[in-house]
Amino acid sequence: MAELLCDSLVSEWTTARRSTTLWTVAATPSVKVVKQMLYKGQQHKWSNRYHFNGGTPADDAHWQTLFTNIRNAEKLVLDGNVGIVEVIGYAAGSDVPVATWTGSVGGTAAPANTISCPGNDCGLVRYATTARTSKNHPIYLFNYYHWAYRDSTSSDTNTINAGWKTLLETYAAAWISGFSDGANSYVRAGPNGATAVSRLVEPWLTHRDFRT
Numbered sequence: 001m002a003e004l005l006c007d008s009l010v011s012e013w014t015t016a017r018r019s020t021t022l023w024t025v026a027a028t029p030s031v032k033v034v035k036q037m038l039y040k041g042q043q044h045k046w047s048n049r050y051h052f053n054g055g056t057p058a059d060d061a062h063w064q065t066l067f068t069n070i071r072n073a074e075k076l077v078l079d080g081n082v083g084i085v086e087v088i089g090y091a092a093g094s095d096v097p098v099a100t101w102t103g104s105v106g107g108t109a110a111p112a113n114t115i116s117c118p119g120n121d122c123g124l125v126r127y128a129t130t131a132r133t134s135k136n137h138p139i140y141l142f143n144y145y146h147w148a149y150r151d152s153t154s155s156d157t158n159t160i161n162a163g164w165k166t167l168l169e170t171y172a173a174a175w176i177s178g179f180s181d182g183a184n185s186y187v188r189a190g191p192n193g194a195t196a197v198s199r200l201v202e203p204w205l206t207h208r209d210f211r212t
Helices: 060-077 162-177
Strands: 012-014 030-039 042-053 083-090 097-106 114-116 121-132 138-146 149-151 185-189 196-201
Touching: 030 060, 042 138, 060 083, 060 097, 060 162, 121 162, 149 162, 162 185, 162 196, 185 196
Parallel strands: none
Antiparallel strands: 012 138, 030 042, 030 083, 042 185, 083 097, 114 149, 121 138, 121 196
């Protein structure tokens, strides 16, 4: 089984060069949500990594509550052919997992007027922050979601399905509001601590190559 390129290392980009930050150990805790789907005749995994502000879950029980709340929200944007198979928690300053969940939770997205796209196609969520680089460029956070839907009512085959776009917007807004571990709430941030303050789902489908 191959594992696809995840966006865990491309969370903070600048508008000037759209280049990733250095691959250093993150200053914020994070959660990686691993998905699995059929791609070119094989089951492949891909993931999204969400850094967050608000502290760190106190113990495994709190991590598991956080994982459950994130899974229940993320499955709403995923097609039924995509399953969440693992969720991994990381403390700030380390890439060694401190909590893990494994299982199988299928996606439930079923918007109207959809045509499924090739596996490399995806929807793009961009989070704005108030942070700036040393050259005063704004810092954005990005996440990509595969098994994308284009809109069957549009003559432009690159138009994202309107219903799926709404689902992605709702999920991104939930990250801005924060997910609870039963005691504390954690909000979307970048690896260096830039907090998300708004979100935008691109109206056009984009493409991200899988590592095979």
